[in-house]
Amino acid sequence: MRLSDGKRFWAAMGALAAVFAVLAAPAMAQGMVGAPTSWGMGLQESGGxxxxxxxxxxxxxxxxxxxxxxxxxxxxxxxxxxxxxxxNPTPSTTSHNxxxxxxxxxxxxxxxxxxxxxxxxxxxxxxRTPNADLTISVQGRQWYWNYTYPDHGNFTFDSYPLAEDQLPPNQRHLFRLAVDNELVIPVGANVRVLTTGRDVIHSFFVPSLGVQKYTIPGRTLETWMRADREGVYYGQCNQICGTNHWFMPIAVRAVSREEFDRWVAEARQRFARADEEPAIAAPAAPADTVQIADARR
Ligand SMILES: [Cu+2]
Structure with a gap:
């Protein structure tokens, strides 16, 4: 049986669409990416x-x-x-109107x-957060972020940037944005964000979610955010805070409620509680070793 030209054309288009669907699927599955783009002229695409x-x-x-x-x-x-x-050879001499x-x-x-x-x-x-679904506490530190989830067992963790070679080749453009431990939030939830600073003023800034708040030592400030689309929203500290100011990217991952609950269950195992003294595994180290360890944090 021979297909007519018309049918062949549509068969080819169908095959092409299928190829694109397969190629695009991994990108779509990741959801939205709120990040700067090359030659981006306007504001970043909105996530909420x-x-x-x-x-x-x-x-x-x-x-x-x-x-x-x-x-x-x-x-x-x-x-x-x-x-x-x-x-107009004779200029006007009008002085008032x-x-x-x-x-x-x-x-x-x-x-x-x-x-x-x-x-x-x-x-x-x-x-002010309208009908907050959960609260997250954000602390700016020289030079990393610390996040605490007081509504979910008060676990706390630090977030550091990934090195360029830790990123897959197709995501190298996210160097200085991607982090090891992302701030995870449920999609569609009103997230109250309480910011504090530990040493100097930093600023929690995620453009695609429209959030920016200073983190000031000795003071707690409130703001909120909501992601209506699943995805990762990148930001950076945007208050000059010292030598490694560039070293403070922010990644907020918005996931479904079920995925968030799974992540919380796992995070509670993995991270320490904010109100617990860190367990001392080794005998007390000499003072100079402690200082070096502190300086590296
Ligand atoms: Cu900074």
């Missing part, structure tokens, strides 16, 4: 409601900026053309009010 709100506000302000820029440019070109010396002065004061005030109202709304939206 806070970043959606930020993107909306950004679009409003950007629209206003573009409109004002075009208005000023057109006005300038028109003035240069209309009042050039050639057609009450209507114009009132207009150029009132209109900018109105524009600022249009910006201020959604701006304050956004600041307060980010400030």
């Amino acid at each position: 409601p806070i970043k959606d709100a930020i993107a909306g506000f950004n679009a409003l302000v950007f629209g206003i900026i573009v409109a004002i820029t075009i208005f000023v440019f057109v006005l300038l070109v028109w003035c240069v053309w209309r009042y050039r010396a050639e057609v 009450t209507m114009l002065e009132v207009a150029w004061t009132v209109v900018p005030v109105l524009i600022l009010i249009v910006i201020a109202i959604p701006s304050f709304r956004l600041v307060y939206y980010q400030d």
Whole structure:
């Protein structure tokens, strides 16, 4: 039996689609990746409601900026053309125009009010967690992150960046973003984030989730985040905090509720409790050895 040209075409398209589906499956299974991209011009793709709100506000302000820029440019070109010396031998000596002065004061005030109202709304939206599903405590340290899950047995762990050769070849672009122990959250949950600092001020910043909060020694600050899509959302400390400031990436992995519960069960085995003294396995080391160990942490 010979297939007609039309049928052959659709059979070929079908085969091609199947190949793409197989190739794309591993990427799709990983979910969204919130990370910077080469030549990225806009904000990072949004992973949740806070970043959606930020993107909306950004679009409003950007629209206003573009409109004002075009208005000023057109006005300038028109003035240069209309009042050039050639057609205007006797220049005007006008020094006052009450209507114009009132207009150029009132209109900018109105524009600022249009910006201020959604701006304050956004600041307060980010400030307090609506119906928190869980709380995570984030501590910035020189130079790594420490995460604690007080609602899930109070286990605590540190998060360090992966070296370039620890990453699979197709993920080398995530060097300085990927970490050994990711901050895991359930997708769709309102996560209250409490930040503290141990030594200097750091800043917990995950652009694709719209989160940024300083971590300040001696102070606890609150913010929140929610990922509506499964995936990994990368960020970095964005407050200059010393020599290894570059060494503090953040990776937040959003997973299904079941996967989160499995991870918690495993994490409780693997990590120490925050309210427990670390077990002393070896006899007390000489003071200088302890200092070296501390310096390496
Ligand atoms: Cu820093």
